[in-house]
Amino acid sequence: MTGFENQAGFTISSTKLQVVEVNYKNDGFILENVDEAYFNEILDFESDKETKISALLQGAYNELIIKKPLNTSNVSFTLSSNLFLIAQIPYDNTLLHHDLIEEFKWELSVMFPYVQVKDLVIQYFEIDKNEIVDKNTALVIAIPRKYLKIIHNFCLNNNLKLKYIDNIHIASEKALAVNYPLTEKEIVLSVFFNNKILSIIYSLKGKLIYFKTIQVNDAGEISSYIQKETSPRETVNINAQMINEAFISGEELSASIVPTLKRTTGFDFIYFNPFEKIKPAPSLSDNKCYLEKFNSFSPAAGIAYRLG
Numbered sequence: 001m002t003g004f005e006n007q008a009g010f011t012i013s014s015t016k017l018q019v020v021e022v023n024y025k026n027d028g029f030i031l032e033n034v035d036e037a038y039f040n041e042i043l044d045f046e047s048d049k050e051t052k053i054s055a056l057l058q059g060a061y062n063e064l065i066i067k068k069p070l071n072t073s074n075v076s077f078t079l080s081s082n083l084f085l086i087a088q089i090p091y092d093n094t095l096l097h098h099d100l101i102e103e104f105k106w107e108l109s110v111m112f113p114y115v116q117v118k119d120l121v122i123q124y125f126e127i128d129k130n131e132i133v134d135k136n137t138a139l140v141i142a143i144p145r146k147y148l149k150i151i152h153n154f155c156l157n158n159n160l161k162l163k164y165i166d167n168i169h170i171a172s173e174k175a176l177a178v179n180y181p182l183t184e185k186e187i188v189l190s191v192f193f194n195n196k197i198l199s200i201i202y203s204l205k206g207k208l209i210y211f212k213t214i215q216v217n218d219a220g221e222i223s224s225y226i227q228k229e230t231s232p233r234e235t236v237n238i239n240a241q242m243i244n245e246a247f248i249s250g251e252e253l254s255a256s257i258v259p260t261l262k263r264t265t266g267f268d269f270i271y272f273n274p275f276e277k278i279k280p281a282p283s284l285s286d287n288k289c290y291l292e293k294f295n296s297f298s299p300a301a302g303i304a305y306r307l308g
Contacts, residue, residue, distance in 0.1 A: 006072035009304030017060035037063040076164040174302035175274035193250035223264035274301035
């Protein structure tokens with residue numbers, strides 16, 4: 001692919017910084033690096049001062065590049081779902097973009113009255129009515145501007161070119177699509193677990209049609225919520241028989257969760273590998289993150305694979 005630039009994807013969680021670097025060499029993509037570095041303290045974007053967040057990020061980043069410097073200055077980041085406001089809202093597809101944004105701001109102000117809507121950066125995806133949601137909807141994803149500013153300043157301080165910032169599960173979906181033929185499937189269920197948040201995505205022939213996040217106490221609650229979310233509800237026409245394939249990824253999950261979920265939910269989940277279709281550099285042959293913890297790197301991989 002001519003014009004492709006080497007790029008790195010980072011995932012910031014409360015405990016660590018993960019990196020996936022993809023390079024383009026000899027007319028082919030190479031997975032150059034898969035690594036992680038833990039913070040010295042728990043990182044909390046919502047309550048920590050910017051100086052503390054920046055110091056924790058810098059320390060983890062320094063640890064990563066001391067082990068293996070980046071071959072690129074192009075970087076993108078994924079952030080946990082708890083930092084985003086997410087809503088799937090019915091909308092009038094005859095409205096202009098500006099009018100839609102104003103409508104979404106009003107909807108968010110009603111749904112999240114404790115948030116200053118003027119301080120949000122808003123993105124939305126139009127979703128046509130389909131067999132599980134019977135009206136046109138927009139998936140609205142908003143994030144406080146101050147979080148983006150922190151990452152922007154971090155990149156400036158390290159001479160990095162910031163390309164994208166995305167939700168952790170949305171980014172993971174890109175890695176899933178790269179490695180599996182989702183467009184050949186009807187309805188696919190994708191589950192992501194991170195920082196006590198379970199997120200559910202349904203896609204139809206590879207296109208996202210439903211997204212929901214759920215606060216949970218621990219991984220032991222995943223099964224019950226999956227059962228609930230794969231049953232018919234007032235606004236979602238879904239049942240287990242409609243789902244062709246199911247995938248799971250995230251933090252604090254091991255491959256042993258697959259047989260457990262199959263027993264409790266009936267779905268034969270795939271604990272997917274975001275690196276399955278990309279050639280690894282020889283240096284990764286004994287890399288434990290690449291060999292053993294691949295599933296947790298799906299967001300960093302997905303944002304690194306993103307071309308536009």
